Amino acid sequence: MQPISVIPPAQWLGLKENEPLIIAGPCSAETEAQVLATAHMLAKDKRVKAFRAGVWKPRTRPNSFEGVGLESLSWLQKVKQETGLPVATEIANAQHAEACLKAGIDILWIGARSTVNPFLVQEIADALQGTDVPVLIKNPINPDIELWIGAVERLQNAGLHKLVAVHRGFSSPIKGRYRNPPEWHIAIEMMRRIPGLPMICDPSHICGNTHLLLHVAQTAFDMKMDGLIIETHPNPKEAWSDAKQQVTPAELWDIFDSLVLRNSTINTEEFLNHLTALRRQIDLIDDRIIETFAERMDLVRQVGEYKRDHNVSILQIARWAEILEQRQRQGKRIGLPEHLVEDLFNLIHNSSISLQESIFRAAEVGK
Ligand code: PEP
Numbered sequence: 365m366q367p368i369s370v371i372p373p374a375q376w377l378g379l380k381e382n383e384p385l386i387i388a389g390p391c392s393a394e395t396e397a398q399v400l401a402t403a404h405m406l407a408k409d410k411r412v413k414a415f416r417a418g419v420w421k422p423r424t425r426p427n428s429f430e431g432v433g434l435e436s437l438s439w440l441q442k443v444k445q446e447t448g449l450p451v452a453t454e455i456a457n458a459q460h461a462e463a464c465l466k467a468g469i470d471i472l473w474i475g476a477r478s479t480v481n482p483f484l485v486q487e488i489a490d491a492l493q494g495t496d497v498p499v500l501i502k503n504p505i506n507p508d509i510e511l512w513i514g515a516v517e518r519l520q521n522a523g524l525h526k527l528v529a530v531h532r533g534f535s536s537p538i539k540g541r542y543r544n545p546p547e548w549h550i551a552i553e554m555m556r557r558i559p560g561l562p563m564i565c566d567p568s569h570i571c572g573n574t575h576l577l578l579h580v581a582q583t584a585f586d587m588k589m590d591g592l593i594i595e596t597h598p599n600p601k602e603a604w605s606d607a608k609q610q611v612t613p614a615e616l617w618d619i620f621d622s623l624v625l626r627n628s629t630i631n632t633e634e635f636l637n638h639l640t641a642l643r644r645q646i647d648l649i650d651d652r653i654i655e656t657f658a659e660r661m662d663l664v665r666q667v668g669e670y671k672r673d674h675n676v677s678i679l680q681i682a683r684w685a686e687i688l689e690q691r692q693r694q695g696k697r698i699g700l701p702e703h704l705v706e707d708l709f710n711l712i713h714n715s716s717i718s719l720q721e722s723i724f725r726a727a728e729v730g731k
Pocket residue numbers: 391418422454474475476477502532566569
């Protein structure tokens with residue numbers, strides 16, 4: 365994909381250089397009083413650049429609170445009038461989009477459960493065509509980067525330029541420490557595939573709790589993401605949705621105070637020269653790694669041909685178990701990160717199996 369022509373949030377929100385885009389507010393707009401009280405507390409800190417609240421809530425199971433709907437759009441209008449904060453909410457279909465445009469909602473977002481559905485994304489793109497409303501595009505709930513890219517393309521094709529990707533983690537069958545494991549590599553791949561597309565992180569939906577928020581938000585800044593969207597509620601325990609992951613404004617200030625912003629680079633000769641020298645060494649090692657892989661694959665090919673000629677199976681489970689065990693032991697001894705050796709050798713072994721398979725298949729075709 366070509367670098368896209370986006371208008372960065374710095375321009376439409378008037379951010380200073382290196383200032384992150386921070387959006388905060390409750391998961392859901394519950395009552396007018398709750399919305400206004402939260403917004404007034406958040407507006408006190410100039411680090412908050414926009415206010416969020418879900419008006420229509422995509423709940424996994426029916427009979428949960430599904431948002432107040434249309435009526436609460438007027439509460440967001442009041443937030444804007446009374447605090448001056450731009451307001452943001454989630455839209456999941458054309459009717460939502462039209463209602464938000466009519467109500468003058470400043471920023472819209474497409475939720476993770478909508479990004480998965482090209483019909484919905486197209487319907488939203490069509491409804492927004494001809495406007496220049498900013499749209500945040502959350503990653504799809506499943507780890508499919510093409511759906512995420514496709515959603516960005518649909519909005520871009522509708523002439524929208526104020527686009528921001530939101531990394532909110534991915535659904536997983538494994539109940540680990542995160543509600544939606546971040547799978548940082550997918551967000552990084554998204555940045556690589558669409559250079560120039562701003563990306564912010566949603567640590568609230570990644571964590572599903574409050575104790576990991578700081579850690580995830582810091583990693584987002586370490587990855588040079590452009591900001592955060594964090595759920596904030598005056599009384600999280602009583603929240604009508606996502607009670608476990610919301611923080612109070614005071615807790616949010618603590619998180620902000622602990623976060624360290626990173627520079628994308630430093631333009632001093634000393635810094636650049638040192639980095640270049642280290643990178644040059646890495647390039648040389650990578651060169652050697654690739655050459656060494658090629659040599660290894662050549663031997664794998666010879667082994668494959670030998671097995672084929674003697675009608676011996678490709679997979680030799682005892683040999684594979686021995687390789688993995690021995691390499692892992694060696695990696696551990698010299699202090700390589702756990703899993704690195706395992707992942708690496710799984711990859712190598714899978715490629716070796718594929719290569720030998722193709723050698724066996726080619727012989728069959730030749731018969
Ligand atoms: C939300 O931001 O409240 C929300 C529903 O998020 P997601 O689409 O990421 O689950």
